[in-house]
Amino acid sequence: MKTLRCHFLIVGAGIIGLTIARELAGRGAKDIIVMEKEEAPGLHASGRNSGILHAGIYYSSDSLKARFCVEGNRSMKKFCRQKSLALYESGKVIVAQDESELQRLYELKKRADLNGAKAVLISEQQLAELEPHARTYREALYAPETAVIDAAEVMKALERDVLQTGKVTILYRTPLTAFSAERTADTRSGPIVFEKLINAAGTFADEIAHLFDVASEYQILPFKGTYKRLVPQRSFLARGNIYPVPDLENPFLGVHFSRKVDGQVFIGPTAIPAFGRENYDMMPHGFRETGSIFYRDAILWLRNRAFRRKALSEVKKYSRRIVHREAKKLVPELRLEDLENSSKVGIRAQLVHWPTKKLVMDFVVLECADSIHILNAVSPAFTCSMAFAKHIADLCVTPSSQ
Numbered sequence: 001m002k003t004l005r006c007h008f009l010i011v012g013a014g015i016i017g018l019t020i021a022r023e024l025a026g027r028g029a030k031d032i033i034v035m036e037k038e039e040a041p042g043l044h045a046s047g048r049n050s051g052i053l054h055a056g057i058y059y060s061s062d063s064l065k066a067r068f069c070v071e072g073n074r075s076m077k078k079f080c081r082q083k084s085l086a087l088y089e090s091g092k093v094i095v096a097q098d099e100s101e102l103q104r105l106y107e108l109k110k111r112a113d114l115n116g117a118k119a120v121l122i123s124e125q126q127l128a129e130l131e132p133h134a135r136t137y138r139e140a141l142y143a144p145e146t147a148v149i150d151a152a153e154v155m156k157a158l159e160r161d162v163l164q165t166g167k168v169t170i171l172y173r174t175p176l177t178a179f180s181a182e183r184t185a186d187t188r189s190g191p192i193v194f195e196k197l198i199n200a201a202g203t204f205a206d207e208i209a210h211l212f213d214v215a216s217e218y219q220i221l222p223f224k225g226t227y228k229r230l231v232p233q234r235s236f237l238a239r240g241n242i243y244p245v246p247d248l249e250n251p252f253l254g255v256h257f258s259r260k261v262d263g264q265v266f267i268g269p270t271a272i273p274a275f276g277r278e279n280y281d282m283m284p285h286g287f288r289e290t291g292s293i294f295y296r297d298a299i300l301w302l303r304n305r306a307f308r309r310k311a312l313s314e315v316k317k318y319s320r321r322i323v324h325r326e327a328k329k330l331v332p333e334l335r336l337e338d339l340e341n342s343s344k345v346g347i348r349a350q351l352v353h354w355p356t357k358k359l360v361m362d363f364v365v366l367e368c369a370d371s372i373h374i375l376n377a378v379s380p381a382f383t384c385s386m387a388f389a390k391h392i393a394d395l396c397v398t399p400s401s402q
Helices: 015-026 064-082 099-115 124-130 151-164 202-211 232-237 287-303 305-318 320-328 381-396
Strands: 004-011 032-035 092-095 120-123 139-143 147-149 168-171 176-181 184-187 192-199 218-230 241-244 256-259 265-268 339-353 364-367 371-375
Touching (some): 004 015, 015 032, 015 151, 015 381, 064 381, 092 124, 099 139, 120 124, 124 139, 147 151, 151 168, 176 202, 202 218, 202 339, 218 232, 218 305, 218 320, 265 320, 265 339, 287 305, 364 381, 371 381
Parallel strands (some): 092 241, 192 371
Antiparallel strands (some): 176 184, 218 339
């Protein structure tokens, strides 16, 4: 096979990979190759996420998530408007159940203020004007900049954008298999010689980093997000997005209501430990991977109390009754028969720092002489992507790439 050459080789055509390619091309970089093992962009986490553009209120002010979420939200909205893509600027309310949750709500307000995100404490009466069927304890938090997009539509628009630059080639059905020599990636399309590799492989990012002898202290564990859907005649129960106050010890936001651009209202996602990186159905694929992941889950179960508590509560959410019980705390009028099953499911590629057995809360970016590795690109990665891409471009653009 013919040897291909490029300045930048990006592994993964998800939202992070394509926005980085777009940013590099916009800065004048040439000969960019994006390699993707699937037949189209964003077929995994990027195309299966909730479609919510987050406002930037959850994240500690010293994190990369906080640094890029507000700017990323506004950049993605601008992109959608320019391309005439679906954009539902619905806002979001976060409701409390009791005094302890109210105190955590105040903490979220502090984080929002530090991050430059718009968030307003509102009364029960003001909540009723925004979401008539939601209930809260004394106060709620309103995030007006939260919006909803069609993730698959955005991915297609980004694909068109990068290809139209004439500087980017996307190789589909091209998984990375090995490295045969320095700065040479072996693929089914033949060897690719690169100056800089950018690892944006999502749920497989740790495995690629390990090929470079990087990130040996990190492992990715998959969590499955499943959803229920409101029956159409009851979709009026949520005008926009209704969220619980999250457990700040875990990087999951809890079961919530979200109205999509087409008017459908979903309830979810769960955060159930999965036994495969692409384990979207009930049964895992590949015994080797399943055994390895099960072993790591078992170790975390023993060593991490927060993980154990979360796993116990989440696995029960395969049950419609349990999801109903959780969602009814937000919208008391919700009936069990209002929920129907949904085929919508995603995988969260959650990073674990293995020496401490702790779930990593922030994005992780690791640099080598010839590569950059992006780990834990989980929510709000879609929201952050355009601002985050600028950060990665700042790290990797060299005189030879101009």
